[in-house]
Amino acid sequence: MSVDKKPVSLITIEPKVLSIDAMGGDLGAAVVVAGMNIFFKQNQDVKFIVHGDGAELEQLLSKYPDLPKHCEVRHCDEVVGMTDKPSHVMRHGKNTSMWSCIDAVRNKQAEVAVSCGNTGALMAVSMIRLRKAPGVNRPAIAILWPSENPQGHNVMLDVGADIRAEASDLLQYALMGASYARNGLNVKRPRIGLLNVGTEDHKGRIELQEANERITEQAENANFEFVGFVEGGDIPSDRVDVIVTDGFTGNVALKTAEGTATFMRELLRDAFKQTPFSMFGAMLAYGALRRLSMRIDPRRSNGGVFLGLNGTVVKSHGGADASGIASAIDLAYQLAKNGFTAKLAARVANGSGIGNDNNIKD
């Protein structure tokens, strides 16, 4: 490559390397490769290590003129199915594309991994191959939640990595969530809320009251604003940027919101079918309604992130289409570019009292 005819940069910028599990999504490898190409057209500062059926991937990549030069294909004989048990994959999954995808991060060949595979299996493989970061007791899954705030999304964690969380875990979720909001959503000083059944200090379980005190103490040092207890109704609001909760409550809240959104969409569709007037009205408003539908579909805010491991893993929705895959890859790229894994580790180590750098800002 000749750089003579381009503006010369004084800093050598190496392309970011992302590890992509091309198999295991509901729509197959073709959609994953199409998603890679959508991202690639916007941003060529990237290399992909792509895991899956070698012959199929070579053939799919050959459809795109420039993409193959940025890809290294790693053939894997096996694929993790959507119904495979995590325990089975942990014991017998060494030849799967998911395992190979995570190992590229483990071996420092790639910075962030992206997979559309089975969430439980991906979490299990990530745990045993990457291991928990120093000082982390319970890793968490953080997701993006469509909201009224300027960046359009709030972060919520944990949404299901672990059904339990002690006060110390909730404090770590606050630290990890703040770091993620800074590096993934570009929110400089995130507002953190602790999910509870009321906003008064005496509300909720004992571990929430203890976490409330401990997060308050850490807020200044960890460079976030702690807004205290928030309620379910605040999750899509502009009061917070990060919602901290245990994985049981977070998982129920997420699925309840998805269920509510689906139910409302069905009612809306039925409402429009009621009269010729409303049918004509729906036709006129089609574009607006389609944008609304995109905005509220939690799957469109594509990319759950596993936090608290020695490496960052982005979980794309299993049913994501090419643009959904592209948005998960974009999230992975942002996190890689910002050196998120190292920053998160420093932040947790510091907040847990095992680090010695009080000046980290990210």
Place this chain on the structure above:
Amino acid sequence: MSVDKKPVSLITIEPKVLSIDAMGGDLGAAVVVAGMNIFFKQNQDVKFIVHGDGAELEQLLSKYPDLPKHCEVRHCDEVVGMTDKPSHVMRHGKNTSMWSCIDAVRNKQAEVAVSCGNTGALMAVSMIRLRKAPGVNRPAIAILWPSENPQGHNVMLDVGADIRAEASDLLQYALMGASYARNGLNVKRPRIGLLNVGTEDHKGRIELQEANERITEQAENANFEFVGFVEGGDIPSDRVDVIVTDGFTGNVALKTAEGTATFMRELLRDAFKQTPFSMFGAMLAYGALRRLSMRIDPRRSNGGVFLGLNGTVVKSHGGADASGIASAIDLAYQLAKNGFTAKLAARVANGSGIGNDNNIKD
């Protein structure tokens, strides 16, 4: 009253007596009295004991020709405010309309109480004046949740009476919820689901696994169908009629769904404003959209019910309008007509092993 000119009934039907707290709602006593009148126009088989400012109530009732004959007004000097602490009301609330309203049920003068007041205070006053029913460890708040099933609503409990629930409490919620669905929603053999983060038997906390076994054992005897674990997305579905959970999770789920519905309504409104086409479309579809809005507003399914006390209390939403009040009164009437309080007590006593009647069917 002369019955000679009416068809003669062989059974003497006494009018049901409901105790109504006319104060404490956001919109004042006028809206409560208007709601009573809406119900009364549909159904004259009722007597109201109305609690609040005597002069104001007499004046409000005098606007309606027939209603006053069915009302007994009980003057109370004080009103519980929306921000009054439950502990304060418990100690100093004897002269409030809320207290008087609950006492009419305690004294067996009315069968069911209805109030729009402060939920925490109403629960507290209900607890100390009515006391827990024999065999009940933790009373629960049950709400109606708009759903895809034929009756249009599912029941969910507990949504916030208590933040804790052991396996034995969850079993009682299943028994109470089934009885409520039969007597309040007329579902003969309700389908009960236990809220969890997955549907496999090994999922979730230990008390959920124990409750799963204990509810399974009771299903046949208590005349309900147990569908096992359900997830957040099932709450508005046609898979279940009753969702059982602890008050912490239930409260978060309820508020998350309300927040999601509000957020979607705002996005929908914005979407319609985007172009002249979409604005015209929205005008044409106005009626359909308004019906949708009514259908999904959780406040329209008006009437949380306190279960597990020696008496039944219906909590109307504080901001309910006259038709919302009428629907809460209608729910109270259905429960009174079906002798719900006694049936629930028998059901819980039987399910808890302290009753001796295996043949109760309600």
